[in-house]
Amino acid sequence: xxxxxxxxxxxxxxxxxxxxxxxxxxxxxxxxxxxxxxxxxxxxxxxxxxxxxxxxxxxxxxxxxxxxxxxxxxxxxxxxxxxxxxxxxxxxxxxxxxxxxxxxxxxxxxxxxxxxxxxxxxxxxxxxxxxxxxxxxxxxxxxxxxxxxxxxxxx
Amino acid sequence: xxxxxxxxxxxxxxxxxxxxxxxxxxxxxxxxxxxxxxxxxxx
Numbered sequence: 001x002x003x004x005x006x007x008x009x010x011x012x013x014x015x016x017x018x019x020x021x022x023x024x025x026x027x028x029x030x031x032x033x034x035x036x037x038x039x040x041x042x043x044x045x046x047x048x049x050x051x052x053x054x055x056x057x058x059x060x061x062x063x064x065x066x067x068x069x070x071x072x073x074x075x076x077x078x079x080x081x082x083x084x085x086x087x088x089x090x091x092x093x094x095x096x097x098x099x100x101x102x103x104x105x106x107x108x109x110x111x112x113x114x115x116x117x118x119x120x121x122x123x124x125x126x127x128x129x130x131x132x133x134x135x136x137x138x139x140x141x142x143x144x145x146x147x148x149x150x151x152x153x154x155x
Numbered sequence: 156x157x158x159x160x161x162x163x164x165x166x167x168x169x170x171x172x173x174x175x176x177x178x179x180x181x182x183x184x185x186x187x188x189x190x191x192x193x194x195x196x197x198x
Binding site for chain 1: 158159160161162163164165166167168169170171172175176177178179180181182183184187188189191192193194195196197198
């Protein structure tokens with residue numbers, strides 16, 4: 001049995017996979033990649049996995065596309081998304097939406113991961129109304145998943 | 156503003172291990188599994 005998981009659910013899943021495998025007496029492989037890569041590979045029918053763990057909207061999209069079994073879905077939980085500032089920089093006031101907006105506009109740069117959490121945060125930034133005003137510099141995402149790509153390339 | 160992202164699991168239709176995959180999903184919904192996810196920061 002093989003499972004692909006986005007990074008946010010990877011660590012909990014590893015423990016669960018070990019427990020499930022031990023209980024059933026079977027090997028359970030867990031692989032990870034950027035959630036977008038897993039999602040796209042699954043939509044193309046190229047994800048070599050039995051089960052995937054992804055943001056709920058991607059799971060719904062896979063079911064809508066007929067790639068995932070609509071009757072076999074389960075909620076895993078929610079992940080809080082955090083932010084950080086450089087150690088030498090003053091801590092900005094983000095106590096209100098207005099303060100957050102000002103802090104974003106005052107930042108030299110805003111770095112977001114290319115993973116689904118980064119996309120989700122970008123949507124939140126858009127709701128604040130400063131999406132076009134801030135610099136959007138996605139951070140490199142170094143993980144690769146050979147299993148998603150038969151050619152061993154990043155998917 | 157609340158910034159949380161919900162996650163889920165699903166069985167891919169192409170699986171050759173349908174029964175096991177469904178059993179895994181059922182396991183992921185148990186309290187034992189929830190504890191593991193909670194310990195890793197998935198609430």
